[in-house]
Amino acid sequence: MRTINLIATGGTIEKVYSEQSGVVLNSDRKIGHYLELLRLPDCEVHVIPLLNKDSLEMTSEDRVKLASEMRRLLPEGHPIVITHGTDTIMETGLYVQKAFPDLQVPVVLTGAMTPLGFEGSDGLQNLTESLMAARLLGPGVFVVMHGQVFPTDHVCKNRELATFVWTEPA
Amino acid sequence: MRTINLIATGGTIEKVYSEQSGVVLNSDRKIGHYLELLRLPDCEVHVIPLLNKDSLEMTSEDRVKLASEMRRLLPEGHPIVITHGTDTIMETGLYVQKAFPDLQVPVVLTGAMTPLGFEGSDGLQNLTESLMAARLLGPGVFVVMHGQVFPTDHVCKNRELATFVWTEPA
Amino acid sequence: MRTINLIATGGTIEKVYSEQSGVVLNSDRKIGHYLELLRLPDCEVHVIPLLNKDSLEMTSEDRVKLASEMRRLLPEGHPIVITHGTDTIMETGLYVQKAFPDLQVPVVLTGAMTPLGFEGSDGLQNLTESLMAARLLGPGVFVVMHGQVFPTDHVCKNRELATFVWTEPA
Amino acid sequence: MRTINLIATGGTIEKVYSEQSGVVLNSDRKIGHYLELLRLPDCEVHVIPLLNKDSLEMTSEDRVKLASEMRRLLPEGHPIVITHGTDTIMETGLYVQKAFPDLQVPVVLTGAMTPLGFEGSDGLQNLTESLMAARLLGPGVFVVMHGQVFPTDHVCKNRELATFVWTEPA
Numbered sequence: 001m002r003t004i005n006l007i008a009t010g011g012t013i014e015k016v017y018s019e020q021s022g023v024v025l026n027s028d029r030k031i032g033h034y035l036e037l038l039r040l041p042d043c044e045v046h047v048i049p050l051l052n053k054d055s056l057e058m059t060s061e062d063r064v065k066l067a068s069e070m071r072r073l074l075p076e077g078h079p080i081v082i083t084h085g086t087d088t089i090m091e092t093g094l095y096v097q098k099a100f101p102d103l104q105v106p107v108v109l110t111g112a113m114t115p116l117g118f119e120g121s122d123g124l125q126n127l128t129e130s131l132m133a134a135r136l137l138g139p140g141v142f143v144v145m146h147g148q149v150f151p152t153d154h155v156c157k158n159r160e161l162a163t164f165v166w167t168e169p170a
Numbered sequence: 171m172r173t174i175n176l177i178a179t180g181g182t183i184e185k186v187y188s189e190q191s192g193v194v195l196n197s198d199r200k201i202g203h204y205l206e207l208l209r210l211p212d213c214e215v216h217v218i219p220l221l222n223k224d225s226l227e228m229t230s231e232d233r234v235k236l237a238s239e240m241r242r243l244l245p246e247g248h249p250i251v252i253t254h255g256t257d258t259i260m261e262t263g264l265y266v267q268k269a270f271p272d273l274q275v276p277v278v279l280t281g282a283m284t285p286l287g288f289e290g291s292d293g294l295q296n297l298t299e300s301l302m303a304a305r306l307l308g309p310g311v312f313v314v315m316h317g318q319v320f321p322t323d324h325v326c327k328n329r330e331l332a333t334f335v336w337t338e339p340a
Numbered sequence: 341m342r343t344i345n346l347i348a349t350g351g352t353i354e355k356v357y358s359e360q361s362g363v364v365l366n367s368d369r370k371i372g373h374y375l376e377l378l379r380l381p382d383c384e385v386h387v388i389p390l391l392n393k394d395s396l397e398m399t400s401e402d403r404v405k406l407a408s409e410m411r412r413l414l415p416e417g418h419p420i421v422i423t424h425g426t427d428t429i430m431e432t433g434l435y436v437q438k439a440f441p442d443l444q445v446p447v448v449l450t451g452a453m454t455p456l457g458f459e460g461s462d463g464l465q466n467l468t469e470s471l472m473a474a475r476l477l478g479p480g481v482f483v484v485m486h487g488q489v490f491p492t493d494h495v496c497k498n499r500e501l502a503t504f505v506w507t508e509p510a
Numbered sequence: 511m512r513t514i515n516l517i518a519t520g521g522t523i524e525k526v527y528s529e530q531s532g533v534v535l536n537s538d539r540k541i542g543h544y545l546e547l548l549r550l551p552d553c554e555v556h557v558i559p560l561l562n563k564d565s566l567e568m569t570s571e572d573r574v575k576l577a578s579e580m581r582r583l584l585p586e587g588h589p590i591v592i593t594h595g596t597d598t599i600m601e602t603g604l605y606v607q608k609a610f611p612d613l614q615v616p617v618v619l620t621g622a623m624t625p626l627g628f629e630g631s632d633g634l635q636n637l638t639e640s641l642m643a644a645r646l647l648g649p650g651v652f653v654v655m656h657g658q659v660f661p662t663d664h665v666c667k668n669r670e671l672a673t674f675v676w677t678e679p680a
Contacts, residue, residue, distance in 0.1 A: 119287030459627030
């Protein structure tokens with residue numbers, strides 16, 4: 001049995017619609033429920049609910065907290081998937097890449113443009129792809145979304161196209 | 171073949187999630203698409219897209235416009251379903267009741283707490299129930315939602331319970 | 341709080357796909373799960389799982405069993421919904437009508453052309469409509485499906501159109 | 511823009527429920543519709559509807575036809591995904607491996623235990639995983655299903671577990 005550690009930090013992928021306020025926000029957790037819809041007979045996905053916030057509100061302390069959690073998990077030798085808001089997923093990816101220059105496993109960041117369970121959501125697709133990519137990729141930090149695999153220093157969000165595209169490292 | 175005239179005014183039932191802004195809002199129309207999921211072999215539902223706004227933003231002019239459209243449709247002798255935001259559905263119901271004291275057909279107002287197509291949405295349930303109620307009810311103005319049928323002057327929204335409940339007329 | 345008694349007898353509406361045999365069949369129950377998707381704040385639906393079979397295999401003994409269950413439930417004074425296979429729903433409807441000539445509540449028979457949960461299923465629509473019709477109809481035996489309400493002695497299945505249509509009583 | 515050629519041969523993944531006969535069978539095509547639910551901004555999936563049959567009915571002629579189609583496509587240099595019934599997916603995989611000993615691209619076979627669009631279906635998961643695997647794997651013939659990636663000569667179906675498991679080559 002393989003293991004993948006999935007660190008959930010919130011973001012659009014895990015937003016819910018609030019009937020009281022009429023807005024979408026990060027409150028309850030969703031990843032666990034949607035993972036149960038996938039059949040993964042040889043793989044245990046261990047979900048770690050670290051944060052639940054819009055990535056525009058993610059602070060330096062939050063990223064330190066993420067790195068601290070990763071430091072705890074990496075010695076287990078399992079791939080890591082991080083669900084994250086798309087607005088600052090690149091910043092977090094670069095931060096992780098810098099914090100862990102000698103990764104022995106793939107770290108895959110993913111998210112969604114539309115929350116899990118909303119019509120037309122890309123969340124389950126991205127989650128499915130990320131788990132497959134985490135099995136097949138070598139060590140490194142990647143963003144996986146919409147069938148695409150980017151090294152974290154070659155990706156940027158294209159808001160107009162509602163997806164991610166290749167870019168040159170700064 | 172029967173006919174039901176459905177006047178769409180917006181409200182939560184027809185809200186969409188905007189990937190650009192991260193909010194839910196009334197922009198595209200949804201009712202027509204979801205009606206196609208229903209099998210209604212002996213009934214033609216004629217959708218009239220009158221407005222597309224949050225019912226908190228509905229003005230007196232909007233209600234005059236609604237009454238004007240109803241005045242055009244009522245001589246056809248068909249039931250009318252009105253999809254509407256839940257926040258002011260009672261105001262509109264009472265307005266319609268006052269404007270048309272001699273209705274010969276049922277007028278059914280409905281809406282949703284969660285937009286059509288979002289997980290856990292009550293939109294398709296309410297739409298299905300309203301079309302059935304429009305067939306079975308006699309003349310009058312009703313709010314139909316969550317398996318319930320209220321005369322429009324006996325209903326109020328209970329935000330805490332996220333539904334509608336009976337109330338005494340003012 | 342209202343009560344509706346729902347007697348489940350199987351039929352297509354409750355069929356499941358068997359991965360072992362590659363066929364659809366009546367084995368597990370489904371009605372309870374799908375009812376939970378509906379919001380019915382003022383109504384308790386009491387599900388009685390009586391039978392779980394294709395209606396072509398329904399025997400005289402099965403109909404006697406159904407009538408016996410109804411005899412037990414009717415004194416409660418609540419509407420009854422019966423989920424049933426479509427192939428012999430009329431026979432059962434006529435049997436019920438004959439067995440209970442003095443009904444004080446509506447008895448609504450319904451079913452589906454495609455099982456609950458399969459793409460394009462009419463099951464949840466029919467279930468939703470039946471619960472609404474059970475609230476609004478007067479005493480009698482009815483078949484409710486596809487937005488239509490038939491007295492049980494005026495309906496027949498039209499296999500070609502995959503729905504039910506009006507017919508003259510024999 | 512990348513290209514993936516997807517050869518559809520039928521199997522459970524593409525079965526539909528027939529309201530006329532009450533059985534699931536291979537008649538209409540489904541893959542194209544479900545592919546449209548995936549966001550693949552940098553990849554064009556070219557669907558080739560070759561066959562539409564239960565894989566237990568696949569003949570030697572059918573496999574020759576498949577090889578012939580592959581011979582036409584392989585010079586394009588694009589990965590190939592083959593949707594296939596699960597009962598003989600290994601036979602076809604071994605046949606393809608033998609017929610094309612010098613593959614320059616990955617050939618990924620996939621299918622489903624439950625048809626696309628049925629509740630609990632693994633079809634869209636397997637399709638999503640296969641497209642991701644076709645991007646990341648090197649040349650060879652693979653079976654991708656349920657988050658797993660098998661070389662075609664190391665896999666067998668486990669009917670009891672309703673999945674695929676590792677096995678030693680014969």
